[in-house]
Amino acid sequence: MSAIEATGLLRAGLLEGVSVFVAAPPGQAQTTVSFAASVAQACAGVGARVHRGPEGGEPSSWCDETAMNDAVDGALAQLGGIDVLVVDAATFAADERWRLRACVEGAWNVTRAVVNRAFLPAEQGGRIVYLAPAAGAVAHVDAACAGLENLARTLSIEWARHGITTVTIAPALETAAEEVAALTAYLASVAGAYFSGCMLDLRGLRAAHR
Numbered sequence: 361m362s363a364i365e366a367t368g369l370l371r372a373g374l375l376e377g378v379s380v381f382v383a384a385p386p387g388q389a390q391t392t393v394s395f396a397a398s399v400a401q402a403c404a405g406v407g408a409r410v411h412r413g414p415e416g417g418e419p420s421s422w423c424d425e426t427a428m429n430d431a432v433d434g435a436l437a438q439l440g441g442i443d444v445l446v447v448d449a450a451t452f453a454a455d456e457r458w459r460l461r462a463c464v465e466g467a468w469n470v471t472r473a474v475v476n477r478a479f480l481p482a483e484q485g486g487r488i489v490y491l492a493p494a495a496g497a498v499a500h501v502d503a504a505c506a507g508l509e510n511l512a513r514t515l516s517i518e519w520a521r522h523g524i525t526t527v528t529i530a531p532a533l534e535t536a537a538e539e540v541a542a543l544t545a546y547l548a549s550v551a552g553a554y555f556s557g558c559m560l561d562l563r564g565l566r567a568a569h570r
Contacts, residue, residue, distance in 0.1 A: 366402035366542040371442070374549050374555040375408035379439040382412045383470045384448035385422045385462065395491050395531075395540045396448040402541035403548060408444075411435040422466030425473070432473040442478040444548040445471065449508055450494060450531075460500055463493070464507040471515070475524065485523025488515070489547050491540060494532045495563045505530050509559045516557030525556035532563045 370497055380403045384396035400410045414421070414431035421427040435442060447467045453488035490512055493504040505528070512526040519526070527547055531540050543560065546552055 365405075365538045365569060366545040367405040369407050369542050370545060370549070372406060374406040375545065378403075378443045378548060379410045379441050380408045380444045380446060380548055381432070381435040381439065381474065382410060382448065383414075384412065385414075385466060394448060395450055395537050395544075396446075398537035398541035399446050399448070399491070399544045402545045403444075405442070406545055407549075408411075408545075408548065409439050411438045415418045421461055422469060425469055428469040428473040429477065431470065432477050436478060439555045441482055442474055442486065443484075444470045444489070445474045446489045446491065446544055446548075447471065448491050449504065450491055459505055460507070463504040464511065465510060468513060470510075475519070475522075479524055480522060485525075485557055487552060488512070488524065488526040489544050490526070490528040491544070492528055492530045494533045494535060505559075513557045514557065520556070525553060527552075527555050528559040530559055530561045530563055531557045535562050 382396050382403070384394060396412060400412050404410045411434070413434055414427070432442075435475045447470055449463050449467050471488060474484070490508040492508050493501045495501055495505070508528045509530070512528045515524070515526045529540060529543060539562075547555060
């Protein structure tokens with residue numbers, strides 16, 4: 361069975377007028393599964409304006425607040441505003457020396473920057489989608505996924521009054537990037553506003569029997 365793609369699943373123009381910032385750390389290892397490109401393509405395919413970043417630098421820069429502020433400012437300069445933030449945390453698994461720290465702290469830094477510089481000033485709420493590393497891809501994946509799930513659940517409560525929703529997607533090792541991208545594009549749509557504080561678990565039986 362072929363992977364499900366957003367353009368075949370969702371109606372054309374579904375994300376017309378929606379600005380999506382797809383954030384993924386730079387300098388990722390070629391062996392690391394990344395969803396950023398597929399997510400950007402899927403969202404653009406159904407009408408969204410998309411910015412990917414940051415460009416250049418090292419993955420560890422995601423633990424630097426100033427670097428994240430600059431990355432978000434670059435996205436705002438291109439898009440004019442940000443409606444949806446997608447954090448491709450799958451690429452945080454590239455370097456075991458700082459894997460867990462970068463996964464959670466890096467995700468938080470870019471989230472904080474987007475909320476403070478885009479969501480709150482616009483007073484229109486926003487969506488946040490965390491893409492966890494695929495199950496079994498590298499060591500410490502379960503801990504990284506749990507950290508992102510906890511972050512999404514906590515922020516969904518803290519920021520509910522601002523109309524900000526947060527969701528985590530946990531893919532299996534065999535989950536195709538196109539499937540993650542289609543689900544992410546759906547979450548960026550109007551229907552996606554019904555989901556917050558939850559983890560959409562694609563790991564199947566492996567997750568059920570942990």
